Amino acid sequence: MxxxxxxxxxxxxxxxxxxxxxxxSAKKAAxxxxxxxxxxxxxxxFVQTSxxxxxxYLEAGSGRPLVMIPGWxxxxxxxxxxxxxxxxxxxxIAIDMRGHGASAKxxxxxxxxxxxxxxxxxxxxxxxKDVVLLGHSMGCSIIxxxxxxFGSERIHKLVLVDQMACAALNPAWSxxxxxxxGAIFNPxxxxxxxxxxxxxxxxxTIRGLFGGMLLAPxxxxxxxxxxxxxxxxxxxxxxxxFFNHAVQDWRDVIPRINVPTLILxxxxxxxxxxxxxxxxxxxxGSQLRVFEASEGGQHFVFLAxxxxxxxxxxxxxx
Numbered sequence: 001m002x003x004x005x006x007x008x009x010x011x012x013x014x015x016x017x018x019x020x021x022x023x024x025s026a027k028k029a030a031x032x033x034x035x036x037x038x039x040x041x042x043x044x045x046f047v048q049t050s051x052x053x054x055x056x057y058l059e060a061g062s063g064r065p066l067v068m069i070p071g072w073x074x075x076x077x078x079x080x081x082x083x084x085x086x087x088x089x090x091x092x093i094a095i096d097m098r099g100h101g102a103s104a105k106x107x108x109x110x111x112x113x114x115x116x117x118x119x120x121x122x123x124x125x126x127x128x129k130d131v132v133l134l135g136h137s138m139g140c141s142i143i144x145x146x147x148x149x150f151g152s153e154r155i156h157k158l159v160l161v162d163q164m165a166c167a168a169l170n171p172a173w174s175x176x177x178x179x180x181x182g183a184i185f186n187p188x189x190x191x192x193x194x195x196x197x198x199x200x201x202x203x204x205t206i207r208g209l210f211g212g213m214l215l216a217p218x219x220x221x222x223x224x225x226x227x228x229x230x231x232x233x234x235x236x237x238x239x240x241x242f243f244n245h246a247v248q249d250w251r252d253v254i255p256r257i258n259v260p261t262l263i264l265x266x267x268x269x270x271x272x273x274x275x276x277x278x279x280x281x282x283x284x285g286s287q288l289r290v291f292e293a294s295e296g297g298q299h300f301v302f303l304a305x306x307x308x309x310x311x312x313x314x315x316x317x318x
């Protein structure tokens with residue numbers, strides 16, 4: 001197994017462009033800044049995965065690496081406020097997962113296990129050590145799968161943002177079991193959403209799903225920009241990935257996490273707080289912060305409350 005991994009690493013490293021090149025154009029970098037923030041020395045780089053897919057990542061800053069993993073259909077650019085602020089203390093790297101954002105759009109590999117291997121490939125290609133992984137939504141599932149496959153290899157701390165352990169509801173579960181898992185989709189709903197995503201109503205389905213999660217204080221302009229970002233993942237691949245993500249159950253993995261972990265939840269998110277608290281209870285020594293609805297706590301809390309979010313993350317990383 002180790003011999004096979006070494007071969008994979010060599011392939012990735014030999015096909016990876018230097019992390020410092022090329023810089024993103026001024027036109028491309030503009031959305032990554034807020035008026036009150038200084039310009040960021042932003043770099044855009046590329047890594048080729050072990051199965052030949054080119055991933056784009058954004059990078060700024062120096063110091064301990066903080067690798068940020070977006071959710072389903074989301075992009076690295078949606079971490080714009082985190083890149084700008086946290087790069088003052090850390091080497092911040094935000095990844096466009098395969099098919100998302102500016103990364104290549106193959107017709108294969110749209111399952112959580114492959115995305116976890118893609119994350120492994122990026123970490124090794126950039127030779128990152130003592131990494132803080134931050135995942136939002138499906139990004140948490142990618143982290144849990146990485147842990148299941150590779151354990152704590154090269155990992156220092158974890159930040160888990162608003163994700164349940166299992167989204168699919170087993171009709172045989174008790175109410176307590178469903179609440180701890182955080183299941184919100186019954187089998188009929190999962191197949192219905194899959195068919196809607198892959199069909200002619202794919203864009204409308206994406207807009208409907210995310211439109212209801214992007215709440216005030218997120219402006220209409222930022223909301224539309226986020227929806228446009230979400231639509232960069234082709235609808236057939238978005239449907240495949242949604243289905244694979246929805247049916248995963250990480251409840252046997254989460255209790256095995258043994259590195260410092262920060263869990264962030266939001267009261268106005270569709271992710272049940274019962275699931276957030278269950279994850280906190282399962283990871284020994286973990287920290288929990290729930291953003292209340294009255295302060296703008298929602299699924300995209302890092303966009304709604306960037307300063308507050310960044311301070312919580314920075315305090316945890318140290």
